[in-house]
Amino acid sequence: MTSGPGDALGGHTGLGLRTPPPGLVLREAHAHLPALGESLTLERLDACTSLGECLERVRGACGRAGAMGESTVRLASARVEAWAEARWPTLSELDEASGPSVGVVIMSFDHHLAMANSAALNGAGLRAGERVKERGVVEADEHHRPTGLLLEDAAYKAWGWAGELSESQRLPLVRSALRLLAELGYREVHDLHSPAWLGPVLRELDERGELSMDVGLYVPLEGIGEAVAGRTGFETSRVTLLGAKVFSDGTLNGRTAHMLHRYSEPRVGYSRGQCLIAPLVLDDHIRLVESLGVQLAIHAIGDGAVRTVLDCVKRVRASRNRVRIEHAEVVDRADVARFGELGVTCSVQPCHLLSDIEALRRFLPHRLDRVLPLRELLESGLKPGHIGRPGDPDAGLVFGSDVPIVRAEPEDSIVASVLRRRIGMAAEDAIAPEQAITEAEAWSCFGIA
Ligand SMILES: [Zn+2]
Known part of the structure; x- marks a missing residue:
């Protein structure tokens, strides 16, 4: 069972987990608002x-x-x-x-x-x-x-068959998702893989005075042309189309994240996971968003996927802050400095570590030292909490949760960043403790900089 930090906040850690430093305005950089709203109504097996x-x-x-x-x-x-x-x-x-x-x-739980x-x-x-x-x-x-x-898509097909959100359910579900995030202290959220109806629903909420925070949207790549063409129809001072989203690999739990080295206990036929987009196709995706003036958020969990994306950014000479990498859960040492060099935002969800510890030990025992190298990423010069617009020279390291895949409480990512293990676990169970960062550093990655 995953034990969130909430069940052990007895003070013995000395962490001020629930309290961001005064003045810090929080951003949830990776969320799924429709799925979060829906998850509040579904029967759960967790x-x-x-x-x-x-x-x-x-x-x-x-x-x-x-x-x-x-x-x-x-x-x-x-x-x-x-x-x-x-x-x-x-x-x-x-x-x-x-x-x-x-x-x-x-x-x-991982939706894959x-x-x-x-x-x-x-x-x-x-x-x-x-x-x-x-x-x-x-x-x-x-x-x-x-x-x-x-x-993956076979799962979504069955899920969609078993129940699609009706139009009348959309607005109330998105409103309750935003309300939950606002209660946790967030004042900005980025939605990754937004359906076409989300922008108009957010605009309606804004017009009614019910939008509780700024929202940035990343739509599926196949819909980006249409979204850019129609953006004036849903953008407001608080709702912004930021770009497109694609998946370059799978997940660690599914052993489908694309790795540089073999998994122990690999899936048959996928000993290093799955590369979901051919590099040359990814090049074209980057060129497309470049021509449209928006960003591309690329799901890349394994060190192989991270390297592939960085190679593509370099090959097509993408503008700085054109691309953000989502998850980057395993990063080879040779690739750490390349985020800053190439101007790629590193968008991570340290909270995943809390639920992935067992899977990491089982499937990647030989790569534990490369899991979420936050210390190295910060020392490479990434700016905490910064998501630049395309062309902006600074590259950032930003935190989010990936809610509803895990819960959205920021303290989970603070715990994972500082302790590198769940509260209550022995210190020797920590994953790559040398990559720990301080509480203040971790909070700053949630701040809007
Ligand atoms: Zn996600």
Whole structure:
């Protein structure tokens, strides 16, 4: 189980975790507002401690749905690593719990993997072994039967099939997401991978006087041309289109983050994870945003993905602050100084460390010293809290949470940055303690500079 720092704020750490330094205005640099709003309404599995408990929850939710005449169920935030069995149910176990008539989709907490029962696989039209868009996989066993596990776009297809936000739900959900962030002290938020409807909804909130903070948007790359052309239709003094977002690799938990070295226990066929965009295609994406005058935020978790992105920025001679790298959870020593040299914003979510410790020890025991090298990144000259507009010479190191994949409390990232482990863990369990930064330094990465 992930224990957030909140359960151990007894003062024995000496950290003033909940209190940012006076005068510091906080920015949440990486959030997903629609998913956060939705997550406040969905049934969540993050408190489950075993496979049996998960299946009980499925049984209960499907029973209630059936009684109400509903044919789909969505369950959020499953963290299989926290279950005693540390595995997903088999398809027959899930089908047995759900029954044949309700389609169930269980989303992993990291939003890159889901499990669907047979009714949902059939309903969403997903066949064993099928690819969905570039990055989606419908996993098959050795007999070419579906396992129920769905990666990336296959997971989103099933999730979307099981329930799409209706138009009338959008505004209240975004408002409640923003309210939650405002209560945590944030005064600015960047939304990564914003759907086309988000800008207009934010504008409406602003016009009603209900927008609680400044919002910067990064839309999916395929929609950036349209978003730039239509930006006057939704931008206000507080709502700004900042750029586009793409994914260059997967996740550490899924062992799909693109690494320079092999994982221990690699996925078959993906011993160093997955490179989701060919470098030459990424070059074109950077040229496109350059021509449109906006930024490109690139999801790159593994050290291989980080290096690929930096190489692309160099090759196309992108303007400084044209590109920001999201996550950068593992960074090779040779690449640390390149963020500053190339003018690439380093946007990290140290809080992920708290939930990734077990996966890191299991899958990357040989690279623990390269996890979130915050000390080196700051010493390389990155400016804490700074996100420059394209052309601005300074490159920054900024913090966010990636909510709702993890919770948005800034103290989680402060703990991860300073202690490099969860509160309550032994000091020797810290991941790369030599990369710790001070509380003041960590807070400054949340500040708007
Ligand atoms: Zn994200």
